[in-house]
Amino acid sequence: MSIVVQKYGGSSVADVSRIKQVADRVMRTRREGHDLVVVVSAMGDTTDDLLGLAKQVSPNPNRRELDMLLTAGERISMALLSMAIRELGGDAISFTGSQSGIITNDRHVDARIIEVRPFRVQDELARGKIVVIAGYQGVSYRREVTTLGRGGSDTTAVAMAAAVGADYCEICSDVDGVYTADPRVVPAARRIGTLSYEETQELAESGARVLNAQAVEFAKEQGIAIYARATSSPLPGSDPSADGSVVRRHPPRMPGAVVGVASERDVLVLHAVPERPARPFALQDVLALLDEHHVAGKQLHVSGERLTLVISRENLHEEARVRDALAARFGQGVRISDTLGAISVVGTGINASFDNVRRGTEALGAQGMSIDGIATSSFRITWMIDRSRLDEAVRLLHVTFIEQPRQPAP
Ligand code: ASP
Ligand code: MG
Numbered sequence: 001m002s003i004v005v006q007k008y009g010g011s012s013v014a015d016v017s018r019i020k021q022v023a024d025r026v027m028r029t030r031r032e033g034h035d036l037v038v039v040v041s042a043m044g045d046t047t048d049d050l051l052g053l054a055k056q057v058s059p060n061p062n063r064r065e066l067d068m069l070l071t072a073g074e075r076i077s078m079a080l081l082s083m084a085i086r087e088l089g090g091d092a093i094s095f096t097g098s099q100s101g102i103i104t105n106d107r108h109v110d111a112r113i114i115e116v117r118p119f120r121v122q123d124e125l126a127r128g129k130i131v132v133i134a135g136y137q138g139v140s141y142r143r144e145v146t147t148l149g150r151g152g153s154d155t156t157a158v159a160m161a162a163a164v165g166a167d168y169c170e171i172c173s174d175v176d177g178v179y180t181a182d183p184r185v186v187p188a189a190r191r192i193g194t195l196s197y198e199e200t201q202e203l204a205e206s207g208a209r210v211l212n213a214q215a216v217e218f219a220k221e222q223g224i225a226i227y228a229r230a231t232s233s234p235l236p237g238s239d240p241s242a243d244g245s246v247v248r249r250h251p252p253r254m255p256g257a258v259v260g261v262a263s264e265r266d267v268l269v270l271h272a273v274p275e276r277p278a279r280p281f282a283l284q285d286v287l288a289l290l291d292e293h294h295v296a297g298k299q300l301h302v303s304g305e306r307l308t309l310v311i312s313r314e315n316l317h318e319e320a321r322v323r324d325a326l327a328a329r330f331g332q333g334v335r336i337s338d339t340l341g342a343i344s345v346v347g348t349g350i351n352a353s354f355d356n357v358r359r360g361t362e363a364l365g366a367q368g369m370s371i372d373g374i375a376t377s378s379f380r381i382t383w384m385i386d387r388s389r390l391d392e393a394v395r396l397l398h399v400t401f402i403e404q405p406r407q408p409a410p
Contacts, residue, residue, distance in 0.1 A: 042073025177245030207264030255349030
């Protein structure tokens with residue numbers, strides 16, 4: 001029998017009636033003749049609420065204790081969904097991340113999966129059960145409970161899909177796929193039917209909210225097809241790209257074409273310049289201190305003695321402590337800017353010529369947006385601009401690159 005992995009996001013299990021709807025969708029999938037592993041997120045805003053509680057107790061909450069707290073969220077939804085499936089006559093059993101064999105490193109709060117040992121999951125599938133798994137969590141080799149970073153249930157789902165040899169991994173949420181930009185910001189945004197792993201990964205890393213970047217990285221390594229769909233949508237038919245987005249190995253598009261625009265506001269930009277002779281330091285020391293505090297950098301740029309680093313705030317729960325440590329050690333040599341955001345355009349071969357960088361820079365400049373930095377890769381161009389103008393910039397670049405694309409010269 002074919003195995004399907006389905007993941008339901010927080011808004012799809014936000015309350016009891018939605019959990020019942022998910023149970024119904026699971027049962028419909030079952031009746032189509034699939035073996036099923038279902039991965040769930042925490043109900044609604046549970047993870048944010050738990051983080052809020054932690055912050056009330058401690059401004060710099062201990063990372064291990066945070067993991068103990070946060071994993072409770074998914075544990076609630078897995079048990080409730082399992083009960084709801086049983087109520088509809090299905091035979092379901094729920095497992096925590098640890099029980100389902102998700103083994104991670106011991107980096108609390110944003111651990112990485114290093115191995116999946118899905119024996120219990122496979123045993124229960126063989127017994128004909130529907131296996132419900134708490135997303136976003138695992139266990140380290142030291143037998144400590146860990147979480148996989150915000151949005152990590154996607155990663156659980158894809159890793160499990162690879163481990164059990166699933167036909168595909170369906171990621172169900174309140175949006176029906178990956179869009180050319182956030183539709184709440186850009187009403188003209190369009191759903192993208194099929195995307196390559198690289199495009200999706202770059203979009204996710206640039207702040208698009210639909211799929212977790214690490215999950216896409218896993219899917220790419222393992223060749224797992226991801227179907228991003230709305231929970232309210234029908235089960236995937238013969239062409240799942242017709243009413244959702246499909247991420248898989250994809251024949252190249254026209255090189256240089258932009259597939260999507262994404263932005264990220266929850267970033268800090270760190271600038272380090274050793275103050276000689278006041279307080280000399282090596283750039284290595286800055287990075288070592290950031291590592292000590294488990295700060296994950298997104299883009300690192302070093303030029304001469306000057307270092308610029310974009311830091312995602314998503315899994316940074318001890319910001320105050322990190323800032324204090326940097327100030328104590330490096331004084332004025334390290335500055336942190338808290339007013340910038342990143343806007344990116346993504347597409348295969350986007351930097352084959354400077355055409356796209358020039359057009360984007362010109363469009364932003366024409367609206368008086370000052371550019372604090374530009375970074376490029378083979379798939380992406382990112383501009384750092386004033387965070388308060390990000391939405392405006394997204395609309396602008398969506399018009400420039402997607403609504404009125406320029407045909408490249410033949
Ligand atoms: N509940 C976790 C979060 O909100 C994990 C997830 O939803 O994927 O980040
Ligand atoms: Mg969540």
